[in-house]
Amino acid sequence: MLVGYTAVALVAAIVVFVASARLGDERRPGPQRLGLSLAAGAVWPVLLLGLAEYGSFAIYAKAHQHDEDADRVLVKA
Numbered sequence: 001m002l003v004g005y006t007a008v009a010l011v012a013a014i015v016v017f018v019a020s021a022r023l024g025d026e027r028r029p030g031p032q033r034l035g036l037s038l039a040a041g042a043v044w045p046v047l048l049l050g051l052a053e054y055g056s057f058a059i060y061a062k063a064h065q066h067d068e069d070a071d072r073v074l075v076k077a
Helices: 002-023 030-042 044-063
Strands: none
Touching: 002 030, 002 044, 030 044
16 A cells, blocks of 8 residues: 555656746756755645546536526525
């Protein structure tokens, strides 16, 4: 179990490092990016839960995109 977690942590760290190199600020030093990537790899389950939460919110927002304002009732008197 620990070996699997460590393997996924290393893969996540590599993915985050490559993504930060492509999408991040180029002036940020390499050792700082490496440290942040390793930290992200260590907490990959939290990142995975955040990604799932973001996805569920996006699906909910897309499903309710065309709701009528008259149909929404925030407070019943």
